[in-house]
Structures are given as C-alpha cells and as structure tokens.
Amino acid sequence: EVQLLESGGDLVQPGGSLRLSCAASGFTFGFYAMSWVRQAPGKGLEWVSTFSDSDDTTYYADAVKGRFTISRDNSKDTLYLQMNSLRAEDTAIYFCARSLLHSHSYPLVYFNFWGRGTLVTVSS
Amino acid sequence: IVLTQSPGTLSLSPGERATLSCRASQSVGNNYLAWYQQRSGQGPRVLIYRASNRATGIPDRFTASGSGTDFTLTISRLEPEDFAVYYCQQYGNSPPTFGPGTTVDIK
Numbered sequence: 704e705v706q707l708l709e710s711g712g713d714l715v716q717p718g719g720s721l722r723l724s725c726a727a728s729g730f731t732f733g734f735y736a737m738s739w740v741r742q743a744p745g746k747g748l749e750w751v752s753t754f755s756d757s758d759d760t761t762y763y764a765d766a767v768k769g770r771f772t773i774s775r776d777n778s779k780d781t782l783y784l785q786m787n788s789l790r791a792e793d794t795a796i797y798f799c800a801r802s803l804l805h806s807h808s809y810p811l812v813y814f815n816f817w818g819r820g821t822l823v824t825v826s827s
Numbered sequence: 828i829v830l831t832q833s834p835g836t837l838s839l840s841p842g843e844r845a846t847l848s849c850r851a852s853q854s855v856g857n858n859y860l861a862w863y864q865q866r867s868g869q870g871p872r873v874l875i876y877r878a879s880n881r882a883t884g885i886p887d888r889f890t891a892s893g894s895g896t897d898f899t900l901t902i903s904r905l906e907p908e909d910f911a912v913y914y915c916q917q918y919g920n921s922p923p924t925f926g927p928g929t930t931v932d933i934k
Contacts, residue, residue, distance in 0.1 A: 748863075748871065748914055748925040764922055798870050805859065809921035813861040815882060817870035 705729040705816050707799045712821030719789050723821060725782040725799030732780040736804040738812060739773065739784050741795035742820070749795075752784065753802055753810045762810035767793075789825045796820040828852050828917050830926035838934040845902040847929045849915035854895045856919030862891055862900045865928075866911045874913075875900065905931070 711723040725737070739751040752773040753762045761773050772785040782799055800814035829852040839845055849860065858878040863871035873882045875891040878898060888903040902909055910933050915926040 747927045748916070750923045750925070762922075800870075803876075805857075805918065806921075810923060811856075811859060811918045811921065812923055813859070813873065813876055813916060813918045814863075814871070815873050815876070817872065819870050 705801070707801065707816065707818030709797065709799050709818045709821035712797065712823045714824045714826065715789055716827050717790060717825055719825070720785070720787045721789065721823060723784040723786070723797055723799075723823070725784075725818060727780045727782065727799075727801070730801070732775075733777040736802040736812060737775060737782045738800045738802040738814060739782075740798045740800050740814065740817075741793075741823075742798065743792075743795045746795075750810070750812075751797070753804065753812050754782065755804055755807075758807065760807070762812075786823070789823075791825050794823060794825045796822050828855065828920050828924055830915055830917060830924055832913075832915060832926040832929045834929060835927075836930045836932060838932055839905055840934045841905050841907055843905050845905055845909070845931055847900040847902075847913055847931075849893075849898040849900070849926050851896045851898075851917055853920075855898075855917045858894050859917060859919035860893070860898050861916045861918065862889075863914045863916065864909075864911050865914065866908075871914065902931075 736756040738753040770788045798820045799818040801816040802812045805811040862875040865871040
C-alpha cells in the first residue's frame with residue numbers, strides 16, 4: 704500500500720525556519736519525482752516545489768524561490784522541505800505528493816498520490 | 828495559465844449526474860490537464876490525467892473530456908462518497924496551476 708506521511712509542521716514566528724519531512728512507503732521512491740503542494744486554510748491548492756526522479760533537478764514556485772529548499776534521501780525514502788524566512792502567507796497545510804514529471808526543463812508535473820498533509824502556521 | 832472552474836458549488840442528490848467545467852486562460856499544452864477529488868480533511872486524489880484518462884482504481888462513473896481551453900468532468904451517478912471538492916490542474920505550461928475548485932454537496 705502506497706503511503707506518504709508528512710511531519711514537521713508547527714507554529715513559527717515570521718522570519719523563522721521549519722523543516723518538513725515526508726516518509727514514503729509502498730513504492731520504489733527513487734523512481735518518482737516528488738513534490739510539495741500547499742493549501743492555505745479554506746483555500747485552493749498551490750504547487751510549491753518538485754524534485755526530479757532522474758537528474759536531481761529542482762523546481763520552485765516564484766512565491767518560495769530563494770527561501771525554500773527541496774531535497775530527498777532515496778536511501779531513507781524521504782522527501783524534505785527546508786523553509787526559511789517564513790511569512791504569514793506561507794501558512795498552509797503542506798502536502799507531499801508523488802509526481803509524474805513530463806519535462807526535463809520545466810515543472811510539467813501532475814500528482815498521482817498525496818499524503819494527508821502537515822500544518823504550518825506562521826504567526827507572532 | 829489561470830484556470831476557472833464552474834459552477835463554484837453544485838447541489839445535487841445521490842444518483843444524479845454532475846457536470847463540472849474547467850476553463851483555461853490559454854491553451855493547455857498537450858492537453859495536460861488533471862482532475863482531483865478532495866474529501867473533507869483528506870489529501871486530494873487524482874481522478875483523471877491528460878484530460879480524459881482515468882487514474883488507476885477510479886470508477887468508470889467518472890469521465891472527462893476536452894481540449895485546448897475547455898475541459899469537463901462528468902460523474903454519471905453520484906454516490907455518497909462523491910460529495911467533495913473537485914479541482915482541475917494544468918501541467919502543460921510552467922508553472923503548474925490549479926483551479927479554485929467546485930464543491931459538490933448534497934441537496
């Protein structure tokens with residue numbers, strides 16, 4: 704059974720940092736691109752970042768570029784998101800998602816399995 | 828690409844047919860459009876990819892069609908578990924973007 708289990712969400716002050724983790728099981732983690740997608744409370748979905756399956760390429764939404772860093776450890780079947788310089792507008796549920804990437808140059812990606820998410824709240 | 832979904836809310840009874848629309852501000856490359864279902868308190872689940880292809884394990888009461896800028900998801904006969912929020916997402920142009928969602932609720 705495919706599972707994605709996010710953790711690390713917390714209440715953090717503006718300007719602070721947080722590291723999210725996503726533990727994967729039930730599939731060959733290294734064969735897939737992996738992504739983070741967020742959802743502000745009561746709002747829609749927003750793509751955040753993707754890590755490719757084949758060449759370690761990373762992609763970021765403009766809203767987080769330069770502040771967030773995605774990484775993965777295939778030996779641990781785990782995806783990470785390091786979030787720095789956090790802002791109130793980063794408050795959201797962060798979902799980890801197994802991804803199908805259709806380009807080597809652009810994040811042309813859809814998400815074929817999702818976790819249940821972890822809540823990040825940025826507030827003083 | 829900006830995606831617009833209509834209607835915002837669809838109030839129907841179990842057994843009825845639901846038709847959801849997703850319109851893109853410009854043509855979606857290769858018709859790379861996906862549909863997701865999100866039940867309350869859960870992560871989304873992919874239903875459809877590349878405009879009309881059902882994902883693994885998705886019942887055949889879910890069908891989708893469309894190309895270019897206009898796409899449709901149809902649920903032929905609503906089951907109780909189908910009352911949820913539905914999102915379209917394009918991945919033919921960078922960055923990938925989602926529509927605002929259509930809520931299908933019980934009339």
